[in-house]
Amino acid sequence: xxxxxxxxxxxxxxxxxxxxxxxxxxxxxxxxxxxxxxxxxxxxxxxxxxxxxxxxxxxxxxxxxxxxxxxxxxxxxxxxxxxxxxxxxxxxxxxxxxxxxxxxxxxxxxxxxxxxxxxxxxxxxxxxxxxxxxxxxxxxxxxxxxxxxxxxxxxxxxxxxxxxxxxxxxxxxxxxxxxxxxxxxxxxxxxxxxxxxxxxxxxxxxxxxxxxxxxxxxxxxxxxxxxxxxxxxxxxxxxxxxxxxxxxxxxxxxxxxxxxxxxxxxxxxxxxxxxxxxxxxxxxxxxxxxxxxxxxxxxxxxxxxxxxxxxxxxxxxxxxxxxxxxxxxxxxxxxxxxxxxxxxxxxxxxxxxxxxxxxxxxxxxxxxxxxxxxxxxxxxxxxxxxxxxxxxxxxxxxxxxxxxxxxxxxxxxxxxxxxxxxxxxxxxxxxxxxxxxxxxxxxxxxxxxxxxxxxxxxxxxxxxxxxxxxxxxxxxxxxxxxxxxxxxxxxx
Amino acid sequence: xxxxxxxxxxxxxxxxxxxxxxxxxxxxxxxxxxxxxxxxxxxxxxxxxxxxxxxxxxxxxxxxxxxxxxxxxxxxxxxxxxxxxxxxxxxxxxxxxxxxxxxxxxxxxxxxxxxxxxxxxxxxxxxxxxxxxxxxxxxxxxxxxxxxxxxxxxxxxxxxxxxxxxxxxxxxxxxxxxxxxxxxxxxxxxxxxxxxxxxxxxxxxxxxxxxxxxxxxxxxxxxxxxxxxxxxxxxxxxxxxxxxxxxxxxxxxxxxxxxxxxxxxxxxxxxxxxxxxxxxxxxxxxxxxxxxxxxxxxxxxxxxxxxxxxxxxxxxxxxxxxxxxxxxxxxxxxxxxxxxxxxxxxxxxxxxxxxxxxxxxxxxxxxxxxxxxxxxxxxxxxxxxxxxxxxxxxxxxxxxxxxxxxxxxxxxxxxxxxxxxxxxxxxxxxxxxxxxxxxxxxxxxxxxxxxxxxxxxxxxxxxxxxxxxxxxxxxxxxxxxxxxxxxxxxxx
Numbered sequence: 001x002x003x004x005x006x007x008x009x010x011x012x013x014x015x016x017x018x019x020x021x022x023x024x025x026x027x028x029x030x031x032x033x034x035x036x037x038x039x040x041x042x043x044x045x046x047x048x049x050x051x052x053x054x055x056x057x058x059x060x061x062x063x064x065x066x067x068x069x070x071x072x073x074x075x076x077x078x079x080x081x082x083x084x085x086x087x088x089x090x091x092x093x094x095x096x097x098x099x100x101x102x103x104x105x106x107x108x109x110x111x112x113x114x115x116x117x118x119x120x121x122x123x124x125x126x127x128x129x130x131x132x133x134x135x136x137x138x139x140x141x142x143x144x145x146x147x148x149x150x151x152x153x154x155x156x157x158x159x160x161x162x163x164x165x166x167x168x169x170x171x172x173x174x175x176x177x178x179x180x181x182x183x184x185x186x187x188x189x190x191x192x193x194x195x196x197x198x199x200x201x202x203x204x205x206x207x208x209x210x211x212x213x214x215x216x217x218x219x220x221x222x223x224x225x226x227x228x229x230x231x232x233x234x235x236x237x238x239x240x241x242x243x244x245x246x247x248x249x250x251x252x253x254x255x256x257x258x259x260x261x262x263x264x265x266x267x268x269x270x271x272x273x274x275x276x277x278x279x280x281x282x283x284x285x286x287x288x289x290x291x292x293x294x295x296x297x298x299x300x301x302x303x304x305x306x307x308x309x310x311x312x313x314x315x316x317x318x319x320x321x322x323x324x325x326x327x328x329x330x331x332x333x334x335x336x337x338x339x340x341x342x343x344x345x346x347x348x349x350x351x352x353x354x355x356x357x358x359x360x361x362x363x364x365x366x367x368x369x370x371x372x373x374x375x376x377x378x379x380x381x382x383x384x385x386x387x388x389x390x391x392x393x394x395x396x397x398x399x400x401x402x403x404x405x406x407x408x409x410x411x412x413x414x415x416x417x418x419x420x421x422x423x424x425x426x427x428x429x430x431x432x433x434x435x436x437x438x439x440x441x442x443x444x445x446x447x448x449x450x451x452x453x454x455x456x457x458x459x460x461x462x463x464x465x466x467x468x469x470x471x472x473x474x475x476x477x478x479x480x481x482x483x484x485x486x487x488x489x490x491x492x
Numbered sequence: 493x494x495x496x497x498x499x500x501x502x503x504x505x506x507x508x509x510x511x512x513x514x515x516x517x518x519x520x521x522x523x524x525x526x527x528x529x530x531x532x533x534x535x536x537x538x539x540x541x542x543x544x545x546x547x548x549x550x551x552x553x554x555x556x557x558x559x560x561x562x563x564x565x566x567x568x569x570x571x572x573x574x575x576x577x578x579x580x581x582x583x584x585x586x587x588x589x590x591x592x593x594x595x596x597x598x599x600x601x602x603x604x605x606x607x608x609x610x611x612x613x614x615x616x617x618x619x620x621x622x623x624x625x626x627x628x629x630x631x632x633x634x635x636x637x638x639x640x641x642x643x644x645x646x647x648x649x650x651x652x653x654x655x656x657x658x659x660x661x662x663x664x665x666x667x668x669x670x671x672x673x674x675x676x677x678x679x680x681x682x683x684x685x686x687x688x689x690x691x692x693x694x695x696x697x698x699x700x701x702x703x704x705x706x707x708x709x710x711x712x713x714x715x716x717x718x719x720x721x722x723x724x725x726x727x728x729x730x731x732x733x734x735x736x737x738x739x740x741x742x743x744x745x746x747x748x749x750x751x752x753x754x755x756x757x758x759x760x761x762x763x764x765x766x767x768x769x770x771x772x773x774x775x776x777x778x779x780x781x782x783x784x785x786x787x788x789x790x791x792x793x794x795x796x797x798x799x800x801x802x803x804x805x806x807x808x809x810x811x812x813x814x815x816x817x818x819x820x821x822x823x824x825x826x827x828x829x830x831x832x833x834x835x836x837x838x839x840x841x842x843x844x845x846x847x848x849x850x851x852x853x854x855x856x857x858x859x860x861x862x863x864x865x866x867x868x869x870x871x872x873x874x875x876x877x878x879x880x881x882x883x884x885x886x887x888x889x890x891x892x893x894x895x896x897x898x899x900x901x902x903x904x905x906x907x908x909x910x911x912x913x914x915x916x917x918x919x920x921x922x923x924x925x926x927x928x929x930x931x932x933x934x935x936x937x938x939x940x941x942x943x944x945x946x947x948x949x950x951x952x953x954x955x956x957x958x959x960x961x962x963x964x965x966x967x968x969x970x971x972x973x974x975x976x977x978x979x980x981x982x983x984x
Contacts, residue, residue: 046628049585050578050615051606055628058573058643065574081550082557086542087579087617087648087664088601093541106608109580111617113602114543114663115652123542125579125603125617136538136547145838151550156579156648160607171606172579346637 027293031237036166038287042296042359045166052164052171056280059359060167062304063283064174068154070206070301071176071278074198080150080178085132087156088123093131097256100130103223107159109171125158130224130249130275133179134257137271143262144183147271148191152178167284168241168492175279181259181271188248188272189227195276196229196246203243207282208299208410209233209289210418211243212441212487214465217453222275226250232464232487234418235288238439240464240489243285246276284492289414296360297382299410300403305340307333307399308356312349312368319345325372329365329395337399357382362406363399383409428476428488432459441489445472445482452477461490519785523729528658530779534788534851537658544656544663548772551851552659554796555775556666560646562698562793563668563770566690572642572670577624579648580615585623589748592622595715599651601663617650622716622741622767625671626749629763635754636675639763640683644670659776660733660984667771673751673763680740680764681719687768688721688738695735699774700791700902701725701781702910703735704933704979706957709945714767718742724956724979726910727780730931732956732981735777738768776984781906788852789874791902792895797832799825799891800848804841804860817864821857821887829891849874854898855891875901920968920980924951933981937964937974944969953982 024041025033039045044060056064072082088111094101104127111123126132133151141149154176161169178195182188196213203211211233221228225247232240254260254270263269290297300306309330311322326341333339340361342352349366356364366378371389379398380387383406390398421440425431431442436459446452446463453463455477467485475482516533517525531537536552548556564574580603586593601617604610618624625643633641646668653661670687674680688705695703703725713720717739724732746752746762755761782789792798801822803814818833825831832853834844841858848856858870863881871890872879875898882890913932917923923934928951938944938955945955947969959977967974 046631048578048624049582049627050580050624053578053580055578056576058575061575062573064576081554083550083553084548084556084666086540086545086547087650088542088545090541108605108607109603109615110605111601112604113600113614115600115654116598122605123601132540132542135541139538158579162607174576 024293024295027236027291035288038291038295039166044283044287052161054166054170059304060283063298063302064280066302066304067202067282070202075152075176075178078194078198080152082154083151084153084155085129085136087126089126089132091122091124093135094124096131097224097253100224107161109158109160127157127159129153129177130179130253131257134253134259134273137181138257138259141181141259141261141271144264147181147183147261148187149181151180152176167281173280175277177277178275180274183271185250185272188250188274192229192246192248192274192276199244199246199278200231203231203233204411206299206301207286208407208414209285210411210415212465214467214487216465217463219450219453220463222247224249224252230465233285233289234421234441234489235492236417238421238490240441240491241285241288242491243282244278247274249273249275290410295358297410298360298362300362300407303360303362304338305361306338306403307363307365308361309339309341309365309367310349310352311343312366314369318369321372322367322369326367329367329377332396333399336396363402381406385409426472426474426476428455428459435459435461435488435490439490441487443467443485443487444476445474446484446486447475447478447480448483449478456488461488464489464491516785516787519728519783527780530783530787531658536775536779544653546658546662551796552775555794556772558794558796559694559774562694567644567668567670570686570690572644574646575643576645576647577621577628579618581618581624583614583616585627586616588623589716589745592716599653601650601652619649619651621645621669622671622745623749626745626751626765629673630749630751633673633751633753633763636756639673639675639753640679641673643672644668659773665772667769669769670767672766675763677742677764680742680766684721684738684740684766684768691736691738691770692723695723695725696903698791698793699778700899700906701777702903702907704957706959706979708957709955711942711945712954714739716741716744722957725777725781726913726933727984728909730913732933732983733777733780734983735774736770739766741765741767782902787850789902790852790854792854792899795852795854796830797853798830798895799855799857800853801831801833801857801859802841802844803835804858806861810861813864814859814861818859821859821869824888825891828888855894873898877901918964918966918968920947920951927951927953927980927982931982933979935959935977935979936968937966938976938978939967939970939972940975941970948980953980956981956983
């Protein structure tokens with residue numbers, strides 16, 4: 001027994017050393033390395049033996065499940081129905097819409113053999129499902145009475161990416177893709193914008209990320225779409241990340257896939273289409289917008305564990321009493337809060353604090369023998385906003401208030417960083433070099449000519465989106481009149 | 493206006509003719525055709541342009557979501573965590589476990605090209621994820637403290653099947669696959685059995701299907717497993733369907749993938765593994781066990797629509813009042829029941845009854861002008877158990893009681909059919925010909941020799957499972973002692 005205790009102590013000491021040695025890279029100087037460290041050390045994801053694919057570990061997947069629940073409810077409440085379409089798409093389907101195949105051809109994974117034989121026609125592993133869903137729409141839509149048709153799919157897609165990073169860009173990723181068909185152009189525009197606003201609501205009010213809604217330029221829009229709405233956010237290293245997109249596809253795909261319906265007047269028309277998607281990339285954004293030197297910082301509304309309760313044992317005698325009080329406390333909280341009790345007896349409190357900070361748990365409750373005697377608990381949080389000793393019967397309201405505060409504080413901090421890195425500039429010749437060096441958003445004017453857009457790329461940047469305002473008279477490159485403002489940035 | 497009314501009447505008449513012409517095949521004489529008719533006509537699924545793959549339409553997917561919610565809760569409540577692993581698996585991984593590759597090789601879909609180039613090593617589209625998950629287990633499991641490791645994945649898998657049928661056997665299907673690792677053989681057995689019993693609970697108490705738990709024979713078990721537990725159900729045509737399986741994988745895969753952990757005693761051991769899965773095939777079973785000549789019959793607990801409310805307009809004047817009463821009624825019900833109001837004004841009540849019967853909705857509420865005057869509604873059901881006129885304030889309790897009754901009645905009817913088709917037989921030479929002709933389960937004895945098992949196949953049957961009882965002295969084929977009873981049947 002004595003011997004065993006030594007072994008345990010030795011093991012504990014060893015673990016502390018291990019934990020310490022896994023120090024994260026410097027967030028200020030080595031952002032990409034810091035990002036990967038956080039993703040792997042906090043166990044959001046792991047590298048897989050398959051090129052460009054990651055494993056989403058339980059902690060990361062639980063975040064995705066939370067996002068999915070919120071988004072799925074929005075999708076259903078707005079009248080869409082979930083369905084499931086094959087992961088394989090005949091290669092010829094992609095070729096039916098010229099721009100679509102041009103956009104996706106370089107990224108395709110191709111199945112050439114099945115059941116031990118070479119296939120007559122190779123199958124593409126879906127990079128997105130417009131083609132197969134529109135093929136089915138053509139079977140299902142006959143009359144105006146069948147419209148609008150509003151379908152959503154939760155699933156996996158594959159795009160063969162050259163350079164991959166966990167969550168941000170992986171060969172396979174998870175998402176939802178919505179596909180709808182409508183009688184009028186106006187309805188399809190309303191639909192694309194409605195989902196766009198639901199996405200914005202999730203990003204701002206659940207992920208606590210201040211983000212900028214806009215439209216994509218012709219060269220950056222979805223392959224085959226008329227209009228692509230995008231939501232752009234700024235990461236802590238000054239690079240932009242496209243959070244999600246919503247497309248007005250108009251009738252290009254209806255024509256390509258022969259979707260026609262009998263109108264109210266008895267004529268035959270092609271319906272107007274939309275599609276929109278939200279992916280596991282959003283988890284990468286959460287890491288890069290809120291994380292710090294200690295690791296993850298999770299917005300309360302999507303955190304798998306919102307509160308970790310850590311009983312602090314001073315002696316073996318304390319344990320039973322402490323654990324029973326902790327159970328009572330947990331019982332009180334767990335109807336309204338996602339909690340975890342860390343009663344691991346092989347780790348010291350300090351190690352546990354370190355561990356749950358790395359994992360970004362918003363609120364920590366500490367409870368020791370003295371607290372039991374006083375009928376109190378200590379409530380601390382991941383942002384270090386306050387460490388209060390509060391009476392037992394105030395726990396629920398304190399925790400809820402703190403979670404709320406953390407959400408708002410996270411949003412505020414991110415918004416302040418965004419403001420600091422949001423610049424304006426008249427001509428790219430002037431602001432380009434600083435943009436290339438330091439990142440950030442640059443608001444400027446653009447004439448809408450592709451030849452001018454090309455000059456942004458010289459500074460390793462892209463036009464992230466067209467804004468809905470006109471504050472610049474001239475294009476950032478030529479002397480022509482600006483059609484509207486744009487945001488320029490380097491991007492993931 | 494007058495003209496328009498004629499057009500509408502004509503349209504309605506046309507629709508009735510169309511509906512009538514889509515009569516289902518005869519369930520008694522043409523069961524496979526009837527099955528496909530029901531699946532497609534009720535819009536559970538549709539044929540896809542991809543060989544062997546189906547489209548799961550919203551109505552079918554909603555059933556899967558209901559099953560998923562129930563099962564996901566059970567999986568989480570018993571301490572498993574969801575995660576996500578790549579859909580692609582290096583071909584060499586499958587080859588690491590000899591029996592596994594032998595079992596799955598003929599069914600693989602192979603990706604040979606990605607991003608426009610031929611791959612150095614072809615990738616397999618996962619037929620099941622043991623190999624890649626065990627590869628990750630080898631990275632994650634170091635010490636006995638990491639055990640048990642209990643992971644579950646919801647996703648799609650691909651098996652290149654020769655003959656496909658919607659839900660029952662498709663090239664791609666949806667499922668959950670659980671994968672766990674344990675310190676002892678006993679623990680892994682407990683785990684496999686625990687999930688097996690959860691599956692049985694879902695099948696009996698949610699899908700209302702009486703099913704038989706047993707073990708697979710050596711030749712029928714999962715490729716690479718020590719023991720495969722199976723749940724077998726009997727369809728209305730007398731054929732068996734394997735509902736799901738749970739495997740004790742033991743240490744074959746731990747060895748193949750180099751999963752080792754430091755034991756409590758400081759040694760190095762391979763953990764004991766399990767895996768278990770439940771698929772969209774279960775929806776096919778629901779159709780084939782409960783369906784009838786009118787179409788689908790859905791067990792209330794998984795029905796996407798539990799109650800359809802049909803207002804019966806006698807004149808245009810009735811409409812406003814009726815619809816407002818229907819809304820009040822819907823409001824009362826929708827907190828505890830999944831409802832649908834069918835206020836389509838282009839279909840007559842008779843057509844609507846027909847439509848919702850085809851879709852298997854358990855309870856129908858009819859409400860007309862006379863009901864409004866009397867403060868009553870009419871409650872009917874899919875099984876024709878009762879058609880009662882009940883006062884408004886009794887609606888909720890009546891509906892709940894009826895849903896409950898329908899569940900039990902469905903189970904009872906299926907159980908009676910099962911009993912009628914459950915025979916015993918001493919020697920296959922005697923019962924084989926009837927089995928081949930008429931189907932059903934045959935309980936008999938077996939010595940466990942593969943050479944005897946071969947003789948079952950001559951009658952187009954297989955050993956569905958080994959039972960936990962010994963009521964036959966001799967093997968069904970040879971004269972050796974029977975090791976235990978078995979169930980023999982033709983199967984899907």
